[in-house]
Amino acid sequence: MKPVCLIIGAGAGIGGHVGIRFAREGYHVVLCRRSNALGLENLIKEIEQDGGSAEGRLINIVDENAIENLVSDIEKNTGSIEVVIHNIGAQIGNRRLSETPLKTFELGWRLSCFSLFRLAYSVLPLMAQRGKGTLLVTSSTAAQRGNAGQHSHAAAMGGRRMLCQSLNAEFAMQNIHVAHIVIDGAVDAPDTLGKMLGDEAFEKLRQEKGSEDGLMLPEYIADTYFHIAQQHRSVWTHELDLRSFSDEAWWNHAVNIEF
Secondary structure, eight states: OOOEEEEESOOTTHHHHHHHHHHHTTOEEEEEESSOHHHHHHHHHHHHHTTOEEEEEEOOTTSTTHHHHHHHHHHHHTOOEEEEEEOOOOOOOOOOGGGOOHHHHHHHHIIIIIHHHHHHHHHHHHHHHHTOEEEEEEEEGGGTOOOTTOHHHHHHHHHHHHHHHHHHHHHGGGTEEEEEEEEOSOBOOTTTHHHHHOHHHHHHHHHHTGGGTOSBOHHHHHHHHHHHHTOOGGGOOOEEEEOOTTSOOTTTOOOOOOO
16 A cells, blocks of 8 residues: 555645655655645646556635544545645735734634644644654745734744644654745745736746746755655754745845835
8 A cells, every 4th residue: 555645735836746746756645725626637637647646635624624534534545644745825915904804814824824733633643653754834934034914924824833843842752754844935836826926927927037947846846845754863854945046045035015
């Protein structure tokens, strides 16, 4: 039976390419996303045509018991989850404090922080019983620095970073590897950046910045995820940041937000 890699947030960017990479290395990949059944089906076909093994689920992770039922079903009917990828963002755009409703702020937390807690609560004890497992968490610059207009996003991502640290503190000695991966830059991802910018602006960015490797390419991000999942525990990575060679690091980059 193949080891199972569960990916929460398997779109056409990071999540989908991580799925392709792990399937190529012999994992059975369970790809989960909120919508776009056709896109999910096409991703599964691409993996299978490459000789890999995959299945897909459409779930809304904020729904009650959605994550818990997903983990239980996979463990019962598919196989033991050895690697799980939490690849959920919570970007709601730039909003002044007065333009951020309470429900909107809370939604950011439910999407990116509470969902990770629920996922960890469901799967890490199972991994601990088996004596091994890996949890990789996609994060963003907002986990390191809060900018104007990013109240919900920064609070949620910052909380997620601390949750990764507390999970590591509890589970590392049980041979569970938890890594927090900061994506510090724009990713060539049509499902996320493409939707935020719109088709025309996204293609222009691809042509101008992407042509010179200024956009982060998800297939190479996936290489890093797979490498981390295979690390020997004497040299585990617990946190790292990735960015294009042409971008300034988050701690040097001045950001001015105009509303």
